[in-house]
Amino acid sequence: xxxxxxxxxxxxxxxxxxxxxxxxxxxxxxxxxxxxxxxxxxxxxxxxxxxxxxxxxxxxxxxxxxxxxxxxxxxxxxxxxxxxxxxxxxxxxxxxxxxxxxxxxxxxxxxxxxxxxxxxxxxxxxxxxxxxxxxxxxxxxxxxxxxxxxxxxxxxxxxxxxxxxxxxxxxxxxxxxxxxxxxxxxxxxxxxxxxxxxxxxxxxxxxxxxxxxxxxxxxxxxxxxxxxxxxxxxxxxxxxxxxxxxxxxxxxxxxxxxxxxxxxxxxxxxxxxxxxxxxxxxxxxxxxxxxxxxxxxxxxxxxxxxxxx
Amino acid sequence: xxxxxxxxxxxxxxxxxxxxxxxxxxxxxxxxxxxxxxxxxxxxxxxxxxxxxxxxxxxxxxxxxxxxxxxxxxxxxxxxxxxxxxxxxxxxxxxxxxxxxxxxxxxxxxxxxxxxxxxxxxxxxxxxxxxxxxxxxxxxxxxxxxxxxxxxxxxxxxxxxxxxxxxxxxxxxxxxxxxxxxxxxxxxxxxxxxxxxxxxxxxxxxxxxxxxxxxxxxxxxxxxxxxxxxxxxxxxxxxxxxxxxxxxxxxxxxxxxxxxxxxxxxxxxxxxxxxxxxxxxxxxxxxxxxxxxxxxxxxxxxxxxxxxx
Amino acid sequence: xxxxxxxxxxxxxxxxxxxxxxxxxxxxxxxxxxxxxxxxxxxxxxxxxxxxxxxxxxxxxxxxxxxxxxxxxxxxxxxxxxxxxxxxxxxxxxxxxxxxxxxxxxxxxxxxxxxxxxxxxxxxxxxxxxxxxxxxxxxxxxxxxxxxxxxxxxxxxxxxxxxxxxxxxxxxxxxxxxxxxxxxxxxxxxxxxxxxxxxxxxxxxxxxxxxxxxxxxxxxxxxxxxxxxxxxxxxxxxxxxxxxxxxxxxxxxxxxxxxxxxxxxxxxxxxxxxxxxxxxxxxxxxxxxxxxxxxxxxxxxxxxxxxxx
Numbered sequence: 001x002x003x004x005x006x007x008x009x010x011x012x013x014x015x016x017x018x019x020x021x022x023x024x025x026x027x028x029x030x031x032x033x034x035x036x037x038x039x040x041x042x043x044x045x046x047x048x049x050x051x052x053x054x055x056x057x058x059x060x061x062x063x064x065x066x067x068x069x070x071x072x073x074x075x076x077x078x079x080x081x082x083x084x085x086x087x088x089x090x091x092x093x094x095x096x097x098x099x100x101x102x103x104x105x106x107x108x109x110x111x112x113x114x115x116x117x118x119x120x121x122x123x124x125x126x127x128x129x130x131x132x133x134x135x136x137x138x139x140x141x142x143x144x145x146x147x148x149x150x151x152x153x154x155x156x157x158x159x160x161x162x163x164x165x166x167x168x169x170x171x172x173x174x175x176x177x178x179x180x181x182x183x184x185x186x187x188x189x190x191x192x193x194x195x196x197x198x199x200x201x202x203x204x205x206x207x208x209x210x211x212x213x214x215x216x217x218x219x220x221x222x223x224x225x226x227x228x229x230x231x232x233x234x235x236x237x238x239x240x241x242x243x244x245x246x247x248x249x250x251x252x253x254x255x256x257x258x259x260x261x262x263x264x265x266x267x268x269x270x271x272x273x274x275x276x277x278x279x280x281x282x283x284x285x286x287x288x289x290x291x292x293x294x295x296x297x298x299x300x301x302x303x304x305x306x307x308x309x
Numbered sequence: 310x311x312x313x314x315x316x317x318x319x320x321x322x323x324x325x326x327x328x329x330x331x332x333x334x335x336x337x338x339x340x341x342x343x344x345x346x347x348x349x350x351x352x353x354x355x356x357x358x359x360x361x362x363x364x365x366x367x368x369x370x371x372x373x374x375x376x377x378x379x380x381x382x383x384x385x386x387x388x389x390x391x392x393x394x395x396x397x398x399x400x401x402x403x404x405x406x407x408x409x410x411x412x413x414x415x416x417x418x419x420x421x422x423x424x425x426x427x428x429x430x431x432x433x434x435x436x437x438x439x440x441x442x443x444x445x446x447x448x449x450x451x452x453x454x455x456x457x458x459x460x461x462x463x464x465x466x467x468x469x470x471x472x473x474x475x476x477x478x479x480x481x482x483x484x485x486x487x488x489x490x491x492x493x494x495x496x497x498x499x500x501x502x503x504x505x506x507x508x509x510x511x512x513x514x515x516x517x518x519x520x521x522x523x524x525x526x527x528x529x530x531x532x533x534x535x536x537x538x539x540x541x542x543x544x545x546x547x548x549x550x551x552x553x554x555x556x557x558x559x560x561x562x563x564x565x566x567x568x569x570x571x572x573x574x575x576x577x578x579x580x581x582x583x584x585x586x587x588x589x590x591x592x593x594x595x596x597x598x599x600x601x602x603x604x605x606x607x608x609x610x611x612x613x614x615x616x617x618x
Numbered sequence: 619x620x621x622x623x624x625x626x627x628x629x630x631x632x633x634x635x636x637x638x639x640x641x642x643x644x645x646x647x648x649x650x651x652x653x654x655x656x657x658x659x660x661x662x663x664x665x666x667x668x669x670x671x672x673x674x675x676x677x678x679x680x681x682x683x684x685x686x687x688x689x690x691x692x693x694x695x696x697x698x699x700x701x702x703x704x705x706x707x708x709x710x711x712x713x714x715x716x717x718x719x720x721x722x723x724x725x726x727x728x729x730x731x732x733x734x735x736x737x738x739x740x741x742x743x744x745x746x747x748x749x750x751x752x753x754x755x756x757x758x759x760x761x762x763x764x765x766x767x768x769x770x771x772x773x774x775x776x777x778x779x780x781x782x783x784x785x786x787x788x789x790x791x792x793x794x795x796x797x798x799x800x801x802x803x804x805x806x807x808x809x810x811x812x813x814x815x816x817x818x819x820x821x822x823x824x825x826x827x828x829x830x831x832x833x834x835x836x837x838x839x840x841x842x843x844x845x846x847x848x849x850x851x852x853x854x855x856x857x858x859x860x861x862x863x864x865x866x867x868x869x870x871x872x873x874x875x876x877x878x879x880x881x882x883x884x885x886x887x888x889x890x891x892x893x894x895x896x897x898x899x900x901x902x903x904x905x906x907x908x909x910x911x912x913x914x915x916x917x918x919x920x921x922x923x924x925x926x927x
Contacts (some may be wrong), residue, residue, distance in 0.1 A: 050379055051399055057377045058403035068675040070668055082883035093905040094676035265391035287402040366686040367712035574700035596711040
């Protein structure tokens, strides 16, 4: 039995298998509509995350399966002092696979050690969110037709953004990648990722503070939110925030084939006027998230063998 | 693609079509039990409303479809600052149709402008609640055999009751209607509805403060709650509240073929002793709500064409 | 139409029928996978209880049925002042059977008087929790191969533990039963159960304060939690609490064929080191809870007649 706790648990080959399966699901929805008939997914969300939860639930339903679970800790037995291990042990009696979101880093890992069914980490604190990374990868693959030979810009809060860290790790395994790291000084990529991931893999990269200066050279732009509470003082925040808002004027400097990604939810870091631009991929990215979760559920349940993509 | 935001979005012909379809569903449940197979309804309830939510969910399930969603704002991404437009755009990736309840008037209208799938307004603040109006209309139709030529009394809080306003608008389009507006002075029907809807359509009406005086002339009595907090002082409330409680003694003055409706939940404005009277229609009204929602879901998904009623 | 409010509503013959049906479901899952197709279970949980709710939901899904409902009072119409009777009357329009959890003792009984569909009490305050008792009975039956001729120890809080009271009542109806009541003086079994149930049925029993002294003579050990807040002073609690924690050293004194039950959730009254011992039945007990709920749902819906076990 396998779990998915950290995006790097998957080899490049396993990622490719999931992306190929996801694409086949997209192309042949009918073929997969009863694959999980009689199976149940439990969504154990110890902190709310509507989009992620609904994406998992839609994924399971489109495979013909059922869904049960809870959407916040207050409605769980954890308030009675039950350990995550016990909760998972019991939910194993009710479901064939579990998607767990937890506010504590490492909780899904602990859970996987007690569970009798596969656990998918649906986000643990600031740590990992592997199905978001898979959604990001499927989006790049579908938009660009490839995962290698491209320049990817990451813009905004590169210090705390777990989706940025995971995607950098995942993309570092492909050929011909270059990273442009666009952030204020206060929110630069942590050293351990820069040295242990990017430099160790000999990936060329630049650190830059201006989105306008960088955008023209990018194949992919991965936007994230710059949160006010990350700054030491209001003045710095006000000075910097507009720099990292993508609007039509900045987009005018970009290539015609740029792909703009965002893990969502966004607040104001991408102007609504950008939504109708064909380069805006973030809503398609949400849709891809559903399909890659379908592929993952099938894979962890061992159901992909009968459905050769 | 169509939405249902305001009950008056529907023409008399469209209402009639929905009511005929609902009746056919009631008469031939089996025929419709797989109509929505593989389809998903999202119930996006930014404020709780258990009855309305469960009614939509039961409706979708009885059509063979699936349901996902949330039942209060606290479990939604809106707490992270996401706009309703973005939420709906993303949920469009997960569901084929959306029922949205929101505490802000106009939110479902805004949502419909961003959505890729049909939106049903399941209540927006004190504004509209079109599926309640459809449930009211189906109930009158089934109980009376007609929607024209009748005297309808509205009793209680006619100032703030959105279901009253909507049903008055909807019934004003039929022939031979007369309204009796029964309320304390403090809670009379707003002028704009009296003049712009009733008078403009030349509908005869009376305003009266005594339920006992009015009840004998009614074909339909639509009860609503008189809330204490609407009154300027406690004394007025105490003086008036019993006047608007329907009990057996007041019911003794009514016609044998009266139909009593109430949008529910009730608190004490209809005495429990009335529940077993055959003239009490309010629980059948709740059941009709489910059937008319089934008809509406089919209609908005374009599935009613193959099921000619 | 029948309801299940109190575990003693069921005769010994009816309990046996449910346990036989549950065992047949376990042995022939496929045979039952569509029994409830087109049926709906409503889970009306006025207080949260994740394990119980998910167990009911999984049960209905494994019978091929659908589930709707709410998981806490805050998301129900009861906040608008609606009576439980009205809620149930309306939910009868949406579902074929209702599982109700309520913080008020007697609420499910009241509900059953208004409901048009079967009500299952899923726990009402400190009162009854009949499906837990059925899960306990199925577990004893499966682990021991019988429900008679055995010595059952109840350990911990015997004063307030409703599952203990119900299981004592249920087991008092079988032959050759002996009870060992293991608790601190402060948490002894209430007199009315000792005299009205145990003594009236001439069941031999002992009251003892040491788990270590008692464990060697037991066929079944039913553990419960000793809650700090039950004690008059901290000193008593600290003195006593370890006495009622089951760990490997105490288990070394037990018979090789002991069966350890616990209604869960546990906090620390059973050490995690015991979990892997084959005598630990509490996770299998959770699984049995699902199966016996499947049998109960079938029985109350009158669907067990066509599926002769």
